[in-house]
Amino acid sequence: MSLDYEIFDLGDFTLQRGATLRGAHLAYKTFGTLSAKRDNAIVYPTWYSGQHMDNEWLVGTGMALDPEKYFIIIPNMIGNGLSSSPSNTAEPYNAARFPKVTAYDNVRAQHRLVTEKFGIERLPLVVGWSMGALQTFHWGAMFPDMVERIAPFCGSAKCSRHNFVFLEGVKAALTADAAWNEGWYEKKPERGLRAMARVYAGWGFSQAFYREELDLKTLGFSSLEDFLVAFWEGFFLPKDANNLLTMLWTWQNGDISDNHLYNGDFKAALAAIKAKAFVMPGRTDLYFPPEDSAFEVANMPNAELVPIESIWGHFAGGPGTNPVDVAFLDAKLKELLAS
Structure with missing residues (x-):
């Protein structure tokens, strides 16, 4: 390849x-x-x-x-x-x-x-x-x-301090998965990645985006839950947890x-x-x-x-x-x- x-x-x-x-x-x-x-x-x-x-x-x-x-x-x-x-x-x-x-x-x-x-x-x-x-x-x-x-x-x-706090929530969701094992996971911490995706979903798009149901009307998802799973969980699941945490630290310390x-x-x-x-x-x-x-x-x-x-x-x-x-x-x- x-x-x-x-x-x-x-x-x-x-x-x-x-x-x-x-x-x-x-x-x-x-x-x-x-x-x-x-x-x-x-x-x-x-x-x-x-x-x-x-x-x-x-x-x-x-x-x-x-x-x-x-x-x-x-x-x-x-x-x-x-x-x-x-x-x-x-x-x-x-x-x-x-x-x-x-x-x-x-x-x-x-x-x-x-x-x-x-x-x-x-x-x-x-x-x-x-x-x-x-x-x-x-x-x-x-x-x-x-x-x-x-x-x-x-x-x-x-x-910003507020941005730092948001990222603490993302990090906590990911690392709460027992499979994460302080970063020495043998299989991917899937539950943590899915939880992280759900935290992110509330921040990536605005209140008005959800109010206007653009996830359904414009992006074409079949329900709010479909959007959370197919878009957000699908977005983070293929990614490596330690990679995500490395970049998150870079962001927080920007x-x-x-x-x-x-x-x-x-x-x-x-x-x-x-x-x-x-x-x-x-x-x-x-x-x-x-x-x-x-x-x-x-x-x-x-x-x-x-x-x-x-x-x-x-x-x-x-x-x-x-x-x-x-x-x-x-x-x-x-x-x-x-x-």
Whole structure:
């Protein structure tokens, strides 16, 4: 079976929290052709539990992320099962021993891919949904002279306290399964994954989404229970529990100022982002509310708040679920790229 992605070897990669992943690697996929001047590359990181193929809905001929114009790089997040992860790392850092990985680590690794593999010095755009937005903000703050534009949508530059609490509920549901066995499971903790999916279901879409019965009328499920089982449980059951917990820790500890560049000064980190930015929260997103984005924009020198007026909650931003929201997002990306 031929893989639809490539591997970039990071070698011995020392993480922010002190561990070294030996033989670390990033999985990535590219679309289009890098120009002779190497000035047409767009970085589009993945999101919580997602892999590169889950980003492809925003790439296409005639769209903002057009492979005929741009060289689009989708790097897989560490912990997502394709890049270095608990599920594919050899002992002793396998499974529950896999080390803590930050968004800073992810973007440092991606920067190496972009510069060492492709020789790129300027990026016209970095864009991402959810945890992809977290990485997008990191690109802007960590490499302000390299990144010309950013478009983080339905995500934040720092995990809010409320968002942290929501994720504690997700984690508790997954790890309450006896089969989880502190991460040393011999068969997948199916009950925990199903429970996690049910917790998530109350957060991924808005109250209005459920009130309007869009799960039935638009997505075509036969009942609310059918939606919970077929969509949500079906979404999480194929995924590895330790991988999910690794990415969850990365999310909870997301903060563009938590590094030697900014030493925890969040406003200074936001102020350092030179890129022209469209920060696009979902109007009804339950874990990345527009108020958090408004604070970010108020502290960024070149940013605009562009809410996605949608009742699809967090899923206004992806993964390509609602065509109306996709069209809005794509139009805004075209506008940003043209500016």
